[in-house]
Amino acid sequence: MSLRDLLSARLGAAFATLAGEPVDPLIQRSAHADFQANGALPLARKVQRPAREVAGEVLAAAELTGLATGEVSGPGFINLTVLPDALDRMVAAMAVDERLGVPMTQDPEPVIVDYSGPNVAKEMHVGHLRSTIIGDCLVRVLRFAGHDVTGISHTGDWGTPFGMLLERLVEIGEAAAAHELSVGDLDGFYKAARLRFDSDPAFADRARRRVVLLQGGDAETLRLWRVLVAESQRYFMAVNEKLGVLLTEADYMGESFYNDRLAEVVHELDGLGLLRPSDGAQCVFPAGFTGRDGGPFPMIVRKRDGGFGYSATDLAAIRYRIKELKGSLILYVVGAPQSRHLRMVFAVAGEAGWLRWPVRAQHVAFGSILGEDGRMLKSRAGRAVKLSELLDEAVSRAAALVAEKSPQLDPQERAEIARAVGVGAVKYADLSTDMVKDYVFDLDRMLAFTGDTAGYLQYTHARVCSILRKAGGFTGTPSIVDPAERALALELLAFPDAVQEVADEFQPHKLTGHLRGLAVAFTAFWDACPVLRASPPVRESRLVLCDLTARTLRHGLDLLGIHAPQRM
Missing domain, CATH: 3.40.50.620 (HUPs)
Known part of the structure; x- marks a missing residue:
């Protein structure tokens, strides 16, 4: 049970006793204490009593011994401050838990996620980006939560356009068609077929007859159709490999x-x-x-x-x-x-x-991905931006940044980091946006190592890994004293809540927001609290926080489908 859930359970029992029915304490993080419970206000309106009075009774009845102290503030808020010993215990428990405090669901169920869904003989473009990476994130989070998840990519592999596509294949020959498709020029193949269909009545007639043959189950036509599907699927898998998503060939269901x-x-x-x-x-x-x-x-x-x-x-x-x-x-x-x-x-x-x-x-x-002009993102030629080309551009720009900042790394490691940074930048920019909103695609901003970006989280993770390498190991237990230590510990203990929110609400930006907050808290901790130069007991305690930060960032980014390099 997370810290927030534990506080909610303790206060919830007191609320239920007063109300005679279950009441949500409405606990959230607070700038005035560690947490704030707002449930007294709606309950007061229901029972027609002063909210501060209701809050006082709840607080008096709540079993918070050994966990937190509380006080009533404002119109009826309950401010909660976690006791130092409780914070130490919970951080210590998280430090030895491979799941970082995230429980397995008590009610696992079979979940099906329909996502990505490209069309055969058409290239994946930027419009497929959001579906693919949002779906991939949900598959990862729901599986981690303990559900039996089946991912399905509902591909467009049937219908009247396949008449002209198959006739194009027949016209140029299977070998030429396979080569054209294997080099990723699916759009070129499709456009050539459309041009022939629109300009040549004889070709159009053959294409219409080919549709009838296809739908009628003609063996040779079906064989040719399978060639088209197989070549397209090879292309889809190549893009998925670049993107680093979990989709396999078995997940494609046309x-x-x-x-x-x-x-x-x-x-x-x-x-x-x-x-x-x-x-x-x-x-x-x-x-x-x-x-x-x-x-x-x-x-x-x-x-x-x-x-x-x-x-x-x-x-x-x-x-x-x-x-x-x-x-x-x-x-x-x-x-x-x-x-x-x-x-x-x-x-x-x-x-x-x-x-x-x-x-x-x-x-x-x-929502949609927009260009800097606020319109649907298009290439300079006015076409949909190809997803593969977009990823290549992101990795290329990231490679230049990595070479500039870390010239001492060997070429292979620089290439691996560039791929993680470039692809991670594209994914994070999408996942960190409230899904229903449109967002502007800006690679320069996405690739920054500051601000709300994947690069900032990856850089923070690499910085923590560097500290841990220099430390050479640690055996201590947490003893949290400094305010910056406390702020970092509370962010770490909120990780299970963020994962649960994504599993319940299907909104990845809840997790990106948490990871961003964790990285900011670590930066403040690093600035305020010496680690390697601290006295032995303090050093060991702070190394526990460092290790937990690295593991939480790494695991959280993995749930987003983003790799966290150990060096940058």
């Missing part, structure tokens, strides 16, 4: 996977009386969704020509994830513009009886 399940979806929805004809199409009209005219808004399940659109595929996917994968929590890490569509998918799944408590589905929405 739209084609659900083809055999689409008819089942239609049959089941029809049997439940949810399907209604509309302009020749088969639709579901989920409650609460209206069009511009104020009338019911349809989700098209089967088109008038008998084909299936992406809505049918998404319904088949959520049905499969619930019924066959047995997921009880399904997270869709998808851009905010898809909010209405996903709400309709969830609504239809609910009306069909698939999505019922305790099974939940949640859209983890995120």
Whole structure:
């Protein structure tokens, strides 16, 4: 149990006794004490008593012996100061815990995280960045919390565009197509196919026939399609390796996977009386969704020509994830513009009886990445920025900075650090932003070793590692006296709360904010408290804090998918 949770439990029991029911003490960090409990104010309004009086009764009844002292302040706040012995004990316990005080969940469940989702024969661009790294962070945190997590990349590998793509492959030959795709020129391949489709009627006719062959299961067409998918997947994995995410080939599940399940979806929805004809199409009209005219808004399940659109595929996917994968929590890490569509998918799944408590589905929405002009980030040529090129640019700039600051490092180590710093900068800038907000992509700011950046956290970690190397080991126990030591200890003990908040709320910026606060607290500690030159008992105690800081920064950054070099 974290320090905040322990205080909450002690005060919560006193609140419950007074109220006759559970009450959240509303404990948070405070500038006036170590913590502040604000629960007396809403409870006072409910019982119609003065808040200071309620707070005083709660404080008098709370069992805080050996843990903290408290006082009532202001209109009814309860200020709490942790006792020195309690702080020492909790830091000592954290120091010998491999999990750094983060408990395993008492209620593990099967969680499915849908993220990344690139399209076959199209390059991953900056628009895929947020989904991929936010999803990767959530997979890491939820697994660490003890849940059984399945990551799925819902790739676009089916549909009418594949007619022209396959005809392009046939036209230039498999060897040439494989080479073109293997060097990462997926956009070039796609654009060439589109140009041929738009300019050559004969090619367009062959492409349309190829779609029919593909959907009809023609063996040769399916073989060619698999070549296209395999080459694209090799490219996806190369980008994922650069980005340092956990996605494997087994995590890619294309739209084609659900083809055999689409008819089942239609049959089941029809049997439940949810399907209604509309302009020749088969639709579901989920409650609460209206069009511009104020009338019911349809989700098209089967088109008038008998084909299936992406809505049918998404319904088949959520049905499969619930019924066959047995997921009880399904997270869709998808851009905010898809909010209405996903709400309709969830609504239809609910009306069909698939999505019922305790099974939940949640859209983890995120905003856009903007250029310095405040518009959607584009290349100078006006195209979407390729993710691979963006990462290469970040690593290249980081390499120049590392070479300038640490010329004594050997070339291989400089290259490894540059990759960690460059990729880490891109990831951290994204994860440290409240997801629903847009943010401006600025590599110069991202790569800085000061401010709210990955570089600052990585540099702090490297600095602590240097101290520990010079110390050559330590065997002491914490004895926290100096205010800067105390501030650092409280930040360290808050790590479990930050991890839990991400696991509960799916907001990575809660963890980045904590790690930033920890790095700032260590910097203040380092400035105020000599470590290696201190007297032996003090030195040993401060080395415990240093070691915990390094481990917490390293582990916290790892949960974000960011590497923490030991030297910089």
